[in-house]
Each structure stands twice: as C-alpha cells, then as structure tokens.
Amino acid sequence: MTQYVYGKNVVHQLLKEQKRIYEVIVSEGLKDRELIKALKQRHLTIRSMPRKQMDRLLKTEHHQGIAACIDDYKTYSLEELLETIPEGKTPFLIMLDNLEDPHNLGAILRTCDAVGADGVILAKNRSVSLNPTVAKVSTGAIDTVKVAVVNNLSQTLVRLKEKGFWAVGADLERSIDYREADFTVPLVLVVGSEGFGIRPLVRKNCDYCVRLPMVGTITSLNASVACGILLYEVFNQRDHR
Template identity: 70%
Template sequence: MTQYVYGKNVVKQLLQEDKKIYEILMAEGMRDTALEKLIKEHKITCKILPRKKMDGMLQGNHQGIAAKIDDYKTYELLELLESIPKGKMPLFVMLDGLEDPHNLGAILRTCDCVGVDGVIIGKHRNVGLTPTVAKVSTGAIDTVKVAMVTNLAQSIKYLKKQGFWIVGTDFENSRDYREGQYDVPLVIVVGSEGFGISSLVKKNCDYCVRLPMEGVVTSLNASVACGILLYEIYNQRHPL
C-alpha cells in the first residue's frame, strides 16, 4: 500500500535520506530551487498539477508538494522490546484514545528528541500514521518505532511481566509529576484530548502523575503535557 505525504520539509527529508519515492506532485507556479535540484538528482518522476486539484487530493496544508511513498511501517510490541539498545534504561510512551494527528506528530517529534524507545497505540479509537502526522513530526515518524496493539490493558500486563513500571497521567488520585520514580524501565500513558486515559487502563497503572495547574485552565494539550513529562524523565535520568 502507498500513500501521499506532503509539505516541503517532509519531502526534502525523504529525498535527503534517499527514501523510496514513487512520484512527486508539485503545484503549478511553485518555485523551490533546492527542492527541484534534489528531485532531479534522484531522477524521480515529477507531475505538475493545478493547485486546486492538489487541494482536492490532499487534506491539510500541502505547501504545493507531495510525495508518493509506501505506508509507514508499524511494529509488534515484541519488536519494540528487542530493539532497545543494550544497557539503556527503557522508555515507552503509550497513547490511549489519542485522536488528533497534530498531537501524535508532535509527540513523535518529542520522543525522537529525548530518545524514547517506542510509542504504543491501540488499533481502535486512536489516530494512525497519517500524512498529517508525518508532516507535524518533521521526520520523527521514520525514527521512532510505533507499535499498534489490539488491547492496551493486556499490553500493559505483558510489559509489567517484562519489568516495566506503568505511569499514567491523570489529575485525580495522582502525585506531582516531579515526584515520579523514573529510573526504572518505564511506560508513560497519555490519554485522549477530551477524556484522558480510560478507566481500565488507569486501573492497570502502577500510579499516576499530574502537572500542577496554577491558573484557571485545568488541562494542557496532550502533546504539550507529554513533552513536559518526557523532559522531566530526561532531566532525572541525565542530571547535569
């Protein structure tokens, strides 16, 4: 199966990393000398289309360019475990019901920055690896392994048997995120934008953490909250 991904930075990175590209679509009137040079160097078929036609084909801000590539690969949970570098303290992020592709893309980008070993998402009620996710991730969709599992609760039980601690994110019955124990094999669970983590997943967490809220707003964007927590883990694991 193939798909179109779009955006100047996305296509440029695919070209620079010599990824397999079947064809490139470019809007009439678009001018980007550097991109055009890369396309010619890689000898990839480039079709010039009216911008309105591209608008109809692609959802989101394509910036006048798109590339046809293979669907993004997903992994089995066991493959994520086997890919953890020897001697590294493991860290996974599990997403429970996340629906916004912009949030998933931003989370993948942060995961790449802090060295997360993989992201685990459910096959149902979760956004998949879409072109919008690819665009927002700015390349991290290719560097951070993503496992799609049928049952998050069962996956948690399996990971516990492998020695992982499961830390949920929830405002009730939780501790300050700075009080978490992060020097162990860890899975951070982030819930959906509107409902948080499900009751069954929360039940299987070892404990939950929360971010302090001093103002009138009672929650943060899922990707922002995840980023803050991941950098606190990084800070504790890699102190100055």
C-alpha cells in the first residue's frame, strides 16, 4: 500500500534517507529551486498540478505545494521494538493511550527523536495512525522513531513490567510531582488522550503516576506539551551532557 505525504521538510527527509519515492507532485509555480533540483538529481517522476487540484487530492491546503507518493509507514510489534533497543542502554518507551489528534502525535514523535527515546506504543484501535499529517508535523521523526502497534495496552504494560520496566503514568489524581520521580530505570511513560487522560484499566497497571504542577486557572495541558516536558525530565535525569 502507498500513500501521499506532503510538506517540504517531509520530502527533504525522504530524500536525505534515500526513501523509495514513486512519484512527486508539485503545485504549478512552485519556486523552491533547490528542492526541485534535488528531486531531479534523484531522477524522480515529477508531476505538476494546479494548487486547487492538489488540495482536493491531499484533502488539505497545508501541503506547501509538494507531495510524495511512498510506501505506508512501517510499524512494529512490541517484540520487534524491544529488539531494536541497543544492548546496554537503559530502555525508554512512550505509550500513548487513545491519542486521537495527529498533530499531537507528530509533535510527540519529534520530541522523542530529540531526546533519543527508543519508541512509541499505540493501540491498534481508537488511536491515531501514522498518516500524512503526523508525518508533516513530525518533520521527519516519523522515520526515525519506531512505533509499535499493539492490541491491548494494559496487557502490554504487564508484559513490559515482567521484562523489568517501570510503568509511570501522567495523571493528576493520586500522583507525585514529576520532579520527584526516578526516571533513570527502564521506563515506559504512559500519556493519555487529549480529552480523557489515561483509561482506568491502563492506569491500574501503572506502578505510579506523576503530575505537572500548575498554578494558573487552566487545569490541563495539551498532550504533546505535557509529554514534551516529561520527556525532557527523563533526558535531564539520564545526564546526556
């Protein structure tokens, strides 16, 4: 199966990583000479198209005048993901419980790449998939951060804990300040959906939960913002200087 992904950063990353590209569509009058030159150097099939026609094909106006037809993004099983973690490295995984907004997933993948996380775990059902919007927002991290898709998040937490992982959820209720947690252990960080947080059964299988202190009138943060703060606390505690 193939799909169209769009955006200049996405296409640049595809070219950088020598990904197989079946076709490139550019809007008529695209003025990015360097990008056009790079495409021609790869001897790729380039098709020019009116902007409005591209909008209809891609179902968005935010494609920056360029799109590429590629294979669907690869996902992994839990076992395959674990096998890719370098020997001797303290594992760090992120589990997203029913995250539905592709912009949030793209932003989280981008931060995961920045801090060197080993991968992201999504549920097969009722969760955002690796789609063109995720690719564009991630600015290439969709290709560098491995994503495992599993049938049951709660059972996956049980399996990870059997392998020595600590499961830490992000939740306001019955939780400790995130700065008091020990993130230097093998870790799976669980972040909930935008509107409902972590589901009860998933939370039940967490060893404990952490919260971000807030002193304003707003009682919650965007999922990708909250996740980003926690990811950098893990990065800070593991001392990557």
